[in-house]
Amino acid sequence: MKKIFLADHAGYCFGVKRAMKLAWDELENRENKNIFALGPLIHNKQAVEKYEEKGLITINDIEDIDSKNVNPKEVIIRSHGVAKEVYDQANEKKLEIVDTTCPFVKKIHELAKESYEKGKKIILIGDKNHPEVIGINGWCDNKAIIVKELKELFDIELDYSVEYVVVSQTTMNEREFDVIIDYLKDKNINMVVNNTICSATKVRQQSAREISNKVDLMIVIGGKHSSNTQKLVSICKESVDTIAIETKADLIDFDLGKYDTIGVTAGASTPDWIIEETIEYIENGVI
Ligand code: F3S
Known part of the structure:
Protein backbone atom coordinates (compact mmCIF):
# COMPACT_ATOMS: atom_id res chain seq x y z
CA MET A 1 0.00 0.00 0.00
CA CYS A 13 -5.18 30.48 -2.29
CA PHE A 14 -7.18 33.26 -0.70
CA GLY A 15 -6.81 35.58 -3.72
CA VAL A 16 -7.94 32.97 -6.24
CA LYS A 17 -10.91 31.89 -4.10
CA ARG A 18 -11.99 35.51 -3.78
CA ALA A 19 -11.64 36.16 -7.53
CA MET A 20 -13.53 32.99 -8.44
CA LYS A 21 -16.39 33.86 -6.09
CA LEU A 22 -16.68 37.44 -7.33
CA ALA A 23 -16.73 36.24 -10.94
CA TRP A 24 -19.25 33.46 -10.25
CA ASP A 25 -21.59 35.90 -8.47
CA GLU A 26 -21.49 38.17 -11.53
CA LEU A 27 -22.33 35.27 -13.83
CA GLU A 28 -25.23 34.17 -11.62
CA ASN A 29 -26.76 37.65 -11.87
CA ARG A 30 -25.78 38.51 -15.39
CA GLU A 31 -29.26 38.77 -17.01
CA ASN A 32 -28.54 40.19 -20.50
CA LYS A 33 -25.05 41.41 -19.71
CA ASN A 34 -21.97 40.29 -21.64
CA ILE A 35 -19.25 39.44 -19.17
CA PHE A 36 -15.66 39.35 -20.37
CA ALA A 37 -12.59 38.12 -18.56
CA LEU A 38 -9.37 39.80 -19.51
CA GLY A 39 -7.23 36.69 -19.98
CA PRO A 40 -8.11 33.26 -18.54
CA LEU A 41 -9.65 33.88 -15.12
CA ILE A 42 -7.11 31.61 -13.46
CA HIS A 43 -4.33 29.40 -14.80
CA ASN A 44 -6.44 26.30 -14.71
CA LYS A 45 -8.08 25.18 -17.93
CA GLN A 46 -10.64 22.90 -16.30
CA ALA A 47 -11.89 25.55 -13.88
CA VAL A 48 -12.02 28.24 -16.58
CA GLU A 49 -14.12 25.93 -18.79
CA LYS A 50 -16.77 25.75 -16.05
CA TYR A 51 -17.02 29.54 -16.02
CA GLU A 52 -17.17 29.72 -19.79
CA GLU A 53 -20.01 27.21 -19.82
CA LYS A 54 -21.83 29.60 -17.50
CA GLY A 55 -21.38 32.42 -20.02
CA LEU A 56 -18.00 33.99 -19.33
CA ILE A 57 -16.25 35.24 -22.48
CA THR A 58 -12.47 35.12 -22.28
CA ILE A 59 -10.59 37.72 -24.31
CA ASN A 60 -6.92 38.59 -24.46
CA ASP A 61 -7.09 42.30 -25.13
CA ILE A 62 -9.58 44.89 -23.98
CA GLU A 63 -9.65 46.20 -27.56
CA ASP A 64 -11.41 42.94 -28.46
CA ILE A 65 -14.54 44.32 -26.79
CA ASP A 66 -16.57 46.17 -29.36
CA SER A 67 -17.92 49.24 -27.60
CA LYS A 68 -20.57 49.85 -30.29
CA ASN A 69 -22.52 46.76 -29.41
CA VAL A 70 -25.58 47.84 -27.35
CA ASN A 71 -25.59 45.12 -24.70
CA PRO A 72 -24.38 46.21 -21.28
CA LYS A 73 -20.87 44.98 -20.90
CA GLU A 74 -18.74 44.16 -17.95
CA VAL A 75 -15.08 43.29 -17.76
CA ILE A 76 -13.55 41.16 -15.02
CA ILE A 77 -10.01 42.01 -14.04
CA ARG A 78 -8.46 38.82 -12.74
CA SER A 79 -6.49 38.30 -9.55
CA HIS A 80 -3.13 38.97 -11.29
CA GLY A 81 -4.14 42.61 -11.71
CA VAL A 82 -3.51 44.90 -14.69
CA ALA A 83 -1.76 48.14 -15.57
CA LYS A 84 -3.41 51.50 -14.92
CA GLU A 85 -3.77 51.93 -18.67
CA VAL A 86 -6.23 49.02 -18.80
CA TYR A 87 -8.58 50.72 -16.31
CA ASP A 88 -8.39 53.86 -18.46
CA GLN A 89 -9.27 51.89 -21.59
CA ALA A 90 -12.19 50.18 -19.82
CA ASN A 91 -13.50 53.55 -18.64
CA GLU A 92 -13.20 55.02 -22.12
CA LYS A 93 -15.26 52.14 -23.43
CA LYS A 94 -17.77 52.72 -20.61
CA LEU A 95 -17.43 49.14 -19.41
CA GLU A 96 -18.47 48.14 -15.93
CA ILE A 97 -15.39 46.89 -14.11
CA VAL A 98 -15.37 44.00 -11.67
CA ASP A 99 -11.97 44.16 -10.10
CA THR A 100 -10.82 40.87 -8.61
CA THR A 101 -7.17 41.91 -8.33
CA CYS A 102 -5.73 40.15 -5.29
CA PRO A 103 -5.24 42.67 -2.45
CA PHE A 104 -1.61 41.51 -2.16
CA VAL A 105 -1.04 42.51 -5.79
CA LYS A 106 -2.92 45.80 -5.33
CA LYS A 107 -0.50 46.68 -2.56
CA ILE A 108 2.43 46.26 -4.96
CA HIS A 109 0.69 48.51 -7.52
CA GLU A 110 0.40 51.22 -4.85
CA LEU A 111 4.02 50.81 -3.79
CA ALA A 112 5.26 50.99 -7.38
CA LYS A 113 3.10 54.02 -8.19
CA GLU A 114 3.94 56.03 -5.05
CA SER A 115 7.66 55.28 -5.26
CA TYR A 116 7.83 56.09 -8.95
CA GLU A 117 5.98 59.37 -8.44
CA LYS A 118 8.55 60.29 -5.77
CA GLY A 119 11.34 59.83 -8.32
CA LYS A 120 12.55 56.45 -7.09
CA LYS A 121 13.58 53.62 -9.39
CA ILE A 122 11.73 50.35 -9.17
CA ILE A 123 13.46 46.98 -9.32
CA LEU A 124 10.86 44.31 -9.90
CA ILE A 125 11.95 40.72 -9.29
CA GLY A 126 9.84 38.46 -11.45
CA ASP A 127 9.13 37.16 -14.92
CA LYS A 128 8.75 40.03 -17.39
CA ASN A 129 6.27 38.03 -19.47
CA HIS A 130 3.95 37.17 -16.59
CA PRO A 131 0.67 39.15 -16.49
CA GLU A 132 1.16 40.11 -12.85
CA VAL A 133 4.57 41.62 -13.62
CA ILE A 134 3.30 43.40 -16.74
CA GLY A 135 0.49 44.83 -14.57
CA ILE A 136 2.83 46.05 -11.80
CA ASN A 137 5.17 47.63 -14.33
CA GLY A 138 2.20 49.53 -15.73
CA TRP A 139 1.89 51.42 -12.41
CA CYS A 140 5.37 52.91 -12.77
CA ASP A 141 5.12 53.95 -16.40
CA ASN A 142 6.65 50.66 -17.56
CA LYS A 143 10.00 51.86 -16.27
CA ALA A 144 10.79 49.10 -13.74
CA ILE A 145 14.04 47.16 -14.03
CA ILE A 146 12.71 43.62 -14.25
CA VAL A 147 14.93 40.67 -13.36
CA LYS A 148 14.05 37.08 -12.79
CA GLU A 149 17.48 35.64 -12.10
CA LEU A 150 20.63 37.01 -10.57
CA LYS A 151 22.63 36.80 -13.79
CA GLU A 152 20.26 39.26 -15.47
CA LEU A 153 21.51 41.91 -13.03
CA PHE A 154 25.11 41.57 -14.13
CA ASP A 155 24.54 43.63 -17.30
CA ILE A 156 22.62 46.39 -15.55
CA GLU A 157 24.48 49.55 -14.66
CA LEU A 158 23.29 50.60 -11.23
CA ASP A 159 22.86 54.28 -10.47
CA TYR A 160 24.31 55.46 -7.16
CA SER A 161 22.55 58.81 -7.33
CA VAL A 162 18.99 57.47 -6.96
CA GLU A 163 16.98 55.50 -4.44
CA TYR A 164 15.80 52.09 -5.56
CA VAL A 165 12.64 50.42 -4.33
CA VAL A 166 12.65 46.66 -4.72
CA VAL A 167 9.44 44.67 -5.03
CA SER A 168 8.74 41.13 -6.10
CA GLN A 169 6.20 39.16 -8.06
CA THR A 170 3.99 37.52 -5.43
CA THR A 171 4.88 34.01 -6.55
CA MET A 172 8.69 34.27 -6.65
CA ASN A 173 10.79 31.53 -5.15
CA GLU A 174 11.92 32.98 -1.83
CA ARG A 175 15.45 31.60 -2.07
CA GLU A 176 15.98 33.15 -5.51
CA PHE A 177 14.64 36.43 -4.16
CA ASP A 178 17.14 36.32 -1.26
CA VAL A 179 20.05 35.64 -3.63
CA ILE A 180 19.19 38.74 -5.68
CA ILE A 181 18.79 40.90 -2.57
CA ASP A 182 22.17 39.75 -1.20
CA TYR A 183 23.81 40.75 -4.48
CA LEU A 184 22.17 44.19 -4.41
CA LYS A 185 23.21 44.69 -0.78
CA ASP A 186 26.80 43.91 -1.75
CA LYS A 187 26.60 46.61 -4.42
CA ASN A 188 25.82 49.13 -1.70
CA ILE A 189 23.12 50.92 -3.63
CA ASN A 190 20.59 53.10 -1.87
CA MET A 191 17.55 50.82 -1.72
CA VAL A 192 14.45 49.87 0.23
CA VAL A 193 13.55 46.20 -0.05
CA ASN A 194 9.94 45.05 0.04
CA ASN A 195 9.56 41.30 0.09
CA THR A 196 6.15 41.19 -1.58
CA ILE A 197 6.06 37.42 -2.08
CA CYS A 198 2.61 36.66 -0.70
CA SER A 199 2.05 34.56 2.40
CA ALA A 200 0.08 31.94 0.42
FE1 F3S B 1 -2.97 34.01 -4.41
FE2 F3S B 1 -3.03 36.57 -4.13
FE3 F3S B 1 -0.93 35.23 -3.42
S1 F3S B 1 -3.83 35.44 -5.83
S2 F3S B 1 -0.86 33.46 -4.79
S3 F3S B 1 -2.94 35.11 -2.47
S4 F3S B 1 -0.98 37.17 -4.44
Whole structure:
Protein backbone atom coordinates (compact mmCIF):
# COMPACT_ATOMS: atom_id res chain seq x y z
CA MET A 1 0.00 0.00 0.00
CA LYS A 2 1.42 3.35 -1.04
CA LYS A 3 1.84 6.14 1.46
CA ILE A 4 0.53 9.43 0.18
CA PHE A 5 1.37 12.77 1.76
CA LEU A 6 -0.65 15.82 0.81
CA ALA A 7 1.06 19.15 1.48
CA ASP A 8 -0.51 21.09 4.37
CA HIS A 9 -0.92 24.07 2.10
CA ALA A 10 -1.92 23.21 -1.44
CA GLY A 11 -4.44 24.40 -4.01
CA TYR A 12 -6.63 27.52 -4.16
CA CYS A 13 -5.18 30.48 -2.29
CA PHE A 14 -7.18 33.26 -0.70
CA GLY A 15 -6.81 35.58 -3.72
CA VAL A 16 -7.94 32.97 -6.24
CA LYS A 17 -10.91 31.89 -4.10
CA ARG A 18 -11.99 35.51 -3.78
CA ALA A 19 -11.64 36.16 -7.53
CA MET A 20 -13.53 32.99 -8.44
CA LYS A 21 -16.39 33.86 -6.09
CA LEU A 22 -16.68 37.44 -7.33
CA ALA A 23 -16.73 36.24 -10.94
CA TRP A 24 -19.25 33.46 -10.25
CA ASP A 25 -21.59 35.90 -8.47
CA GLU A 26 -21.49 38.17 -11.53
CA LEU A 27 -22.33 35.27 -13.83
CA GLU A 28 -25.23 34.17 -11.62
CA ASN A 29 -26.76 37.65 -11.87
CA ARG A 30 -25.78 38.51 -15.39
CA GLU A 31 -29.26 38.77 -17.01
CA ASN A 32 -28.54 40.19 -20.50
CA LYS A 33 -25.05 41.41 -19.71
CA ASN A 34 -21.97 40.29 -21.64
CA ILE A 35 -19.25 39.44 -19.17
CA PHE A 36 -15.66 39.35 -20.37
CA ALA A 37 -12.59 38.12 -18.56
CA LEU A 38 -9.37 39.80 -19.51
CA GLY A 39 -7.23 36.69 -19.98
CA PRO A 40 -8.11 33.26 -18.54
CA LEU A 41 -9.65 33.88 -15.12
CA ILE A 42 -7.11 31.61 -13.46
CA HIS A 43 -4.33 29.40 -14.80
CA ASN A 44 -6.44 26.30 -14.71
CA LYS A 45 -8.08 25.18 -17.93
CA GLN A 46 -10.64 22.90 -16.30
CA ALA A 47 -11.89 25.55 -13.88
CA VAL A 48 -12.02 28.24 -16.58
CA GLU A 49 -14.12 25.93 -18.79
CA LYS A 50 -16.77 25.75 -16.05
CA TYR A 51 -17.02 29.54 -16.02
CA GLU A 52 -17.17 29.72 -19.79
CA GLU A 53 -20.01 27.21 -19.82
CA LYS A 54 -21.83 29.60 -17.50
CA GLY A 55 -21.38 32.42 -20.02
CA LEU A 56 -18.00 33.99 -19.33
CA ILE A 57 -16.25 35.24 -22.48
CA THR A 58 -12.47 35.12 -22.28
CA ILE A 59 -10.59 37.72 -24.31
CA ASN A 60 -6.92 38.59 -24.46
CA ASP A 61 -7.09 42.30 -25.13
CA ILE A 62 -9.58 44.89 -23.98
CA GLU A 63 -9.65 46.20 -27.56
CA ASP A 64 -11.41 42.94 -28.46
CA ILE A 65 -14.54 44.32 -26.79
CA ASP A 66 -16.57 46.17 -29.36
CA SER A 67 -17.92 49.24 -27.60
CA LYS A 68 -20.57 49.85 -30.29
CA ASN A 69 -22.52 46.76 -29.41
CA VAL A 70 -25.58 47.84 -27.35
CA ASN A 71 -25.59 45.12 -24.70
CA PRO A 72 -24.38 46.21 -21.28
CA LYS A 73 -20.87 44.98 -20.90
CA GLU A 74 -18.74 44.16 -17.95
CA VAL A 75 -15.08 43.29 -17.76
CA ILE A 76 -13.55 41.16 -15.02
CA ILE A 77 -10.01 42.01 -14.04
CA ARG A 78 -8.46 38.82 -12.74
CA SER A 79 -6.49 38.30 -9.55
CA HIS A 80 -3.13 38.97 -11.29
CA GLY A 81 -4.14 42.61 -11.71
CA VAL A 82 -3.51 44.90 -14.69
CA ALA A 83 -1.76 48.14 -15.57
CA LYS A 84 -3.41 51.50 -14.92
CA GLU A 85 -3.77 51.93 -18.67
CA VAL A 86 -6.23 49.02 -18.80
CA TYR A 87 -8.58 50.72 -16.31
CA ASP A 88 -8.39 53.86 -18.46
CA GLN A 89 -9.27 51.89 -21.59
CA ALA A 90 -12.19 50.18 -19.82
CA ASN A 91 -13.50 53.55 -18.64
CA GLU A 92 -13.20 55.02 -22.12
CA LYS A 93 -15.26 52.14 -23.43
CA LYS A 94 -17.77 52.72 -20.61
CA LEU A 95 -17.43 49.14 -19.41
CA GLU A 96 -18.47 48.14 -15.93
CA ILE A 97 -15.39 46.89 -14.11
CA VAL A 98 -15.37 44.00 -11.67
CA ASP A 99 -11.97 44.16 -10.10
CA THR A 100 -10.82 40.87 -8.61
CA THR A 101 -7.17 41.91 -8.33
CA CYS A 102 -5.73 40.15 -5.29
CA PRO A 103 -5.24 42.67 -2.45
CA PHE A 104 -1.61 41.51 -2.16
CA VAL A 105 -1.04 42.51 -5.79
CA LYS A 106 -2.92 45.80 -5.33
CA LYS A 107 -0.50 46.68 -2.56
CA ILE A 108 2.43 46.26 -4.96
CA HIS A 109 0.69 48.51 -7.52
CA GLU A 110 0.40 51.22 -4.85
CA LEU A 111 4.02 50.81 -3.79
CA ALA A 112 5.26 50.99 -7.38
CA LYS A 113 3.10 54.02 -8.19
CA GLU A 114 3.94 56.03 -5.05
CA SER A 115 7.66 55.28 -5.26
CA TYR A 116 7.83 56.09 -8.95
CA GLU A 117 5.98 59.37 -8.44
CA LYS A 118 8.55 60.29 -5.77
CA GLY A 119 11.34 59.83 -8.32
CA LYS A 120 12.55 56.45 -7.09
CA LYS A 121 13.58 53.62 -9.39
CA ILE A 122 11.73 50.35 -9.17
CA ILE A 123 13.46 46.98 -9.32
CA LEU A 124 10.86 44.31 -9.90
CA ILE A 125 11.95 40.72 -9.29
CA GLY A 126 9.84 38.46 -11.45
CA ASP A 127 9.13 37.16 -14.92
CA LYS A 128 8.75 40.03 -17.39
CA ASN A 129 6.27 38.03 -19.47
CA HIS A 130 3.95 37.17 -16.59
CA PRO A 131 0.67 39.15 -16.49
CA GLU A 132 1.16 40.11 -12.85
CA VAL A 133 4.57 41.62 -13.62
CA ILE A 134 3.30 43.40 -16.74
CA GLY A 135 0.49 44.83 -14.57
CA ILE A 136 2.83 46.05 -11.80
CA ASN A 137 5.17 47.63 -14.33
CA GLY A 138 2.20 49.53 -15.73
CA TRP A 139 1.89 51.42 -12.41
CA CYS A 140 5.37 52.91 -12.77
CA ASP A 141 5.12 53.95 -16.40
CA ASN A 142 6.65 50.66 -17.56
CA LYS A 143 10.00 51.86 -16.27
CA ALA A 144 10.79 49.10 -13.74
CA ILE A 145 14.04 47.16 -14.03
CA ILE A 146 12.71 43.62 -14.25
CA VAL A 147 14.93 40.67 -13.36
CA LYS A 148 14.05 37.08 -12.79
CA GLU A 149 17.48 35.64 -12.10
CA LEU A 150 20.63 37.01 -10.57
CA LYS A 151 22.63 36.80 -13.79
CA GLU A 152 20.26 39.26 -15.47
CA LEU A 153 21.51 41.91 -13.03
CA PHE A 154 25.11 41.57 -14.13
CA ASP A 155 24.54 43.63 -17.30
CA ILE A 156 22.62 46.39 -15.55
CA GLU A 157 24.48 49.55 -14.66
CA LEU A 158 23.29 50.60 -11.23
CA ASP A 159 22.86 54.28 -10.47
CA TYR A 160 24.31 55.46 -7.16
CA SER A 161 22.55 58.81 -7.33
CA VAL A 162 18.99 57.47 -6.96
CA GLU A 163 16.98 55.50 -4.44
CA TYR A 164 15.80 52.09 -5.56
CA VAL A 165 12.64 50.42 -4.33
CA VAL A 166 12.65 46.66 -4.72
CA VAL A 167 9.44 44.67 -5.03
CA SER A 168 8.74 41.13 -6.10
CA GLN A 169 6.20 39.16 -8.06
CA THR A 170 3.99 37.52 -5.43
CA THR A 171 4.88 34.01 -6.55
CA MET A 172 8.69 34.27 -6.65
CA ASN A 173 10.79 31.53 -5.15
CA GLU A 174 11.92 32.98 -1.83
CA ARG A 175 15.45 31.60 -2.07
CA GLU A 176 15.98 33.15 -5.51
CA PHE A 177 14.64 36.43 -4.16
CA ASP A 178 17.14 36.32 -1.26
CA VAL A 179 20.05 35.64 -3.63
CA ILE A 180 19.19 38.74 -5.68
CA ILE A 181 18.79 40.90 -2.57
CA ASP A 182 22.17 39.75 -1.20
CA TYR A 183 23.81 40.75 -4.48
CA LEU A 184 22.17 44.19 -4.41
CA LYS A 185 23.21 44.69 -0.78
CA ASP A 186 26.80 43.91 -1.75
CA LYS A 187 26.60 46.61 -4.42
CA ASN A 188 25.82 49.13 -1.70
CA ILE A 189 23.12 50.92 -3.63
CA ASN A 190 20.59 53.10 -1.87
CA MET A 191 17.55 50.82 -1.72
CA VAL A 192 14.45 49.87 0.23
CA VAL A 193 13.55 46.20 -0.05
CA ASN A 194 9.94 45.05 0.04
CA ASN A 195 9.56 41.30 0.09
CA THR A 196 6.15 41.19 -1.58
CA ILE A 197 6.06 37.42 -2.08
CA CYS A 198 2.61 36.66 -0.70
CA SER A 199 2.05 34.56 2.40
CA ALA A 200 0.08 31.94 0.42
CA THR A 201 3.10 31.42 -1.83
CA LYS A 202 5.48 31.21 1.10
CA VAL A 203 3.51 28.54 2.97
CA ARG A 204 2.94 26.52 -0.22
CA GLN A 205 6.66 26.55 -1.00
CA GLN A 206 7.54 25.65 2.58
CA SER A 207 5.14 22.67 2.76
CA ALA A 208 6.28 21.45 -0.68
CA ARG A 209 9.88 21.55 0.55
CA GLU A 210 8.97 19.69 3.74
CA ILE A 211 7.18 16.77 2.13
CA SER A 212 9.58 16.46 -0.80
CA ASN A 213 12.24 15.56 1.75
CA LYS A 214 10.34 12.52 2.96
CA VAL A 215 8.92 10.92 -0.21
CA ASP A 216 10.22 9.04 -3.29
CA LEU A 217 8.17 11.04 -5.78
CA MET A 218 6.45 14.42 -5.78
CA ILE A 219 3.42 15.12 -7.95
CA VAL A 220 2.70 18.80 -8.48
CA ILE A 221 -0.76 19.59 -9.81
CA GLY A 222 -1.39 22.86 -11.63
CA GLY A 223 -1.81 24.69 -14.90
CA LYS A 224 1.09 24.67 -17.36
CA HIS A 225 1.06 28.47 -17.38
CA SER A 226 0.78 28.86 -13.63
CA SER A 227 3.87 30.60 -12.32
CA ASN A 228 3.46 29.50 -8.72
CA THR A 229 3.00 25.89 -9.85
CA GLN A 230 6.25 26.00 -11.83
CA LYS A 231 8.03 27.35 -8.73
CA LEU A 232 6.70 24.44 -6.67
CA VAL A 233 7.99 22.04 -9.33
CA SER A 234 11.50 23.48 -9.17
CA ILE A 235 11.50 23.45 -5.35
CA CYS A 236 10.47 19.77 -5.24
CA LYS A 237 13.02 18.86 -7.93
CA GLU A 238 15.78 20.07 -5.63
CA SER A 239 15.12 17.04 -3.40
CA VAL A 240 13.31 14.29 -5.27
CA ASP A 241 11.89 12.94 -8.58
CA THR A 242 9.06 15.30 -9.47
CA ILE A 243 6.36 15.31 -12.11
CA ALA A 244 4.04 18.16 -13.04
CA ILE A 245 0.50 17.34 -14.09
CA GLU A 246 -2.67 19.27 -14.85
CA THR A 247 -5.11 16.48 -14.03
CA LYS A 248 -5.05 12.79 -13.10
CA ALA A 249 -5.25 11.93 -16.81
CA ASP A 250 -1.61 12.99 -17.16
CA LEU A 251 -0.66 10.11 -14.86
CA ILE A 252 -2.01 7.33 -17.07
CA ASP A 253 1.27 6.67 -18.86
CA PHE A 254 3.38 7.18 -15.78
CA ASP A 255 4.62 4.17 -13.81
CA LEU A 256 3.74 4.91 -10.19
CA GLY A 257 4.44 1.27 -9.24
CA LYS A 258 8.06 1.79 -8.27
CA TYR A 259 7.33 4.49 -5.68
CA ASP A 260 6.30 3.61 -2.13
CA THR A 261 5.84 7.11 -0.82
CA ILE A 262 4.33 9.86 -2.93
CA GLY A 263 3.88 13.50 -2.05
CA VAL A 264 1.21 15.67 -3.60
CA THR A 265 1.01 19.42 -3.79
CA ALA A 266 -0.85 21.85 -6.01
CA GLY A 267 -0.55 25.40 -7.30
CA ALA A 268 -2.71 28.23 -6.02
CA SER A 269 -5.17 27.93 -8.91
CA THR A 270 -5.82 24.20 -8.65
CA PRO A 271 -9.38 23.37 -7.54
CA ASP A 272 -9.87 20.90 -4.66
CA TRP A 273 -11.75 18.44 -6.88
CA ILE A 274 -8.73 18.02 -9.16
CA ILE A 275 -6.50 17.32 -6.13
CA GLU A 276 -9.02 14.82 -4.71
CA GLU A 277 -9.39 12.99 -8.03
CA THR A 278 -5.61 12.73 -8.37
CA ILE A 279 -5.19 11.25 -4.90
CA GLU A 280 -7.95 8.78 -5.60
CA TYR A 281 -6.19 7.75 -8.81
CA ILE A 282 -2.86 7.26 -7.02
CA GLU A 283 -4.62 5.13 -4.41
CA ASN A 284 -6.83 3.04 -6.68
CA GLY A 285 -5.50 3.50 -10.21
CA VAL A 286 -8.98 4.15 -11.58
CA ILE A 287 -9.59 7.01 -14.02
FE1 F3S B 1 -3.03 36.57 -4.13
FE2 F3S B 1 -0.93 35.23 -3.42
FE3 F3S B 1 -2.97 34.01 -4.41
S1 F3S B 1 -0.98 37.17 -4.44
S2 F3S B 1 -3.83 35.44 -5.83
S3 F3S B 1 -2.94 35.11 -2.47
S4 F3S B 1 -0.86 33.46 -4.79
